[in-house]
Amino acid sequence: MKITKTEKRRVYLDNAATTCVSDTAFEAMKPFLRGSFGNPSALYAEAREARAAVERAREEIASLIGAAPHEVYFTSCGTESDNWAIKGSMRAQAKAKGRKGRFVTSTFEHPAVLNSAQALAGEGFDVAYANVTDGGMVDEASFAQALGNGADLASIMLANNEVGTIQPIARLGEIAHGAGARFHCDAVQAFAHIPVNVDDLGVDYLSVSGHKFHAPKGVGFLYVREGTPLEPFMDGGHQEGAMRGGTENVAGIVAMAAAAREACENMASDAAHIAALRDELECRILAEIANTRVNGAAPRVPGTLNVSFMGIDSASLVELLDERGVCAAGGSACSSHEGEPSHVLVAMGLPSERTQSALRFSLSNETTQDDIDYTVGALKACSEQLQPFALLDLSSF
Numbered sequence: 001m002k003i004t005k006t007e008k009r010r011v012y013l014d015n016a017a018t019t020c021v022s023d024t025a026f027e028a029m030k031p032f033l034r035g036s037f038g039n040p041s042a043l044y045a046e047a048r049e050a051r052a053a054v055e056r057a058r059e060e061i062a063s064l065i066g067a068a069p070h071e072v073y074f075t076s077c078g079t080e081s082d083n084w085a086i087k088g089s090m091r092a093q094a095k096a097k098g099r100k101g102r103f104v105t106s107t108f109e110h111p112a113v114l115n116s117a118q119a120l121a122g123e124g125f126d127v128a129y130a131n132v133t134d135g136g137m138v139d140e141a142s143f144a145q146a147l148g149n150g151a152d153l154a155s156i157m158l159a160n161n162e163v164g165t166i167q168p169i170a171r172l173g174e175i176a177h178g179a180g181a182r183f184h185c186d187a188v189q190a191f192a193h194i195p196v197n198v199d200d201l202g203v204d205y206l207s208v209s210g211h212k213f214h215a216p217k218g219v220g221f222l223y224v225r226e227g228t229p230l231e232p233f234m235d236g237g238h239q240e241g242a243m244r245g246g247t248e249n250v251a252g253i254v255a256m257a258a259a260a261r262e263a264c265e266n267m268a269s270d271a272a273h274i275a276a277l278r279d280e281l282e283c284r285i286l287a288e289i290a291n292t293r294v295n296g297a298a299p300r301v302p303g304t305l306n307v308s309f310m311g312i313d314s315a316s317l318v319e320l321l322d323e324r325g326v327c328a329a330g331g332s333a334c335s336s337h338e339g340e341p342s343h344v345l346v347a348m349g350l351p352s353e354r355t356q357s358a359l360r361f362s363l364s365n366e367t368t369q370d371d372i373d374y375t376v377g378a379l380k381a382c383s384e385q386l387q388p389f390a391l392l393d394l395s396s397f
């Protein structure tokens with residue numbers, strides 16, 4: 001792995017928080033930072049090159065998800081895509097129907113979705129939540145119940161950001177549509193890691209963020225099925241079909257398309273490599289460190305592993321691992337400074353011994369066997385330091 005700026009060994013296992021920009025994405029964006037730096041809305045050569053690159057990127061991304069180019073809107077991040085889809089859809093439908101309808105989501109969504117739901121509730125919309133199982137799956141009966149006699153929009157994530165579980169989006173979408181609701185899917189942790197096709201999933205809106213698959217931070221996209229209600233995200237110029245004014249992040253958009261293409265082309269081999277290392281890390285932690293439990297049952301995205309080190313405070317373990325050169329997360333990146341147990345694990349109904357002691361390891365195609373060996377060694381040493389009885393000495397049995 002590449003983040004060895006110092007002589008000290010570093011192992012980066014927090015790819016669900018963000019990834020290193022790939023060589024391909026970096027090379028793709030360079031010409032648009034300096035040479036072809038024009039504003040895509042202008043009329044001279046540098047601008048026309050920038051416009052053409054943005055539209056090529058739109059076509060590329062559309063083809064990767066089975067959409068038409070005009071159904072892809074570039075945004076600044078996954079949070080923006082989620083906010084726009086949820087608030088933009090609910091407000092547009094409220095205007096058209098002359099009443100504020102119901103929004104349904106699950107209790108273990110990302111804060112971008114949960115806080116959008118809270119904002120809608122504050123505006124007088126009706127908001128209902130589906131429960132999740134202890135294995136990290138949305139409870140389908142609870143989802144159907146939350147939809148009740150009718151809703152305007154439902155939003156469920158494709159892969160959970162903390163435990164990696166993959167939700168049956170096509171089935172949940174059918175249930176939502178059956179209740180008359182439009183269906184949004186937060187695919188931020190899934191796109192470019194597992195196949196994502198908007199028709200196979202049956203979604204009306206889909207959110208993606210570039211920095212989760214080796215594009216730079218500050219760029220994402222929202223897919224909106226043609227004819228689906230949506231208010232503009234912000235008022236401004238004519239960019240993005242006058243739905244999201246603002247000069248386009250040309251270099252970021254081009255880099256995102258290049259990273260997406262590369263990830264989708266290499267998906268099968270990357271997934272096999274990553275899942276094999278993830279499974280080895282999981283097996284060795286369970287076998288070599290006592291009182292450990294895996295959170296989240298299959299199916300999971302290839303790179304994510306969430307483990308509770310019972311009896312050990314997760315923040316202390318993250319700090320000690322960092323000192324030994326291993327980057328892991330003690331909850332999602334967004335909540336890891338808040339000192340609260342993960343809302344995802346709480347929503348799954350796990351006891352406090354598990355929610356307070358959970359760490360997320362997330363691998364990438366740059367993770368090596370050596371990284372896993374080193375991490376297991378570091379984990380054993382850190383667990384022993386924090387909880388002297390956590391390591392079983394099997395040789396004495």
Ligand code: PLP
Nearest residue numbers: 077078079110112161188189209
């Ligand atoms: N949705 C999910 C599932 C995520 O994991 C994240 C980020 O971790 C987001 C949304 C927000 O994405 P961004 O960081 O690009 O705003």
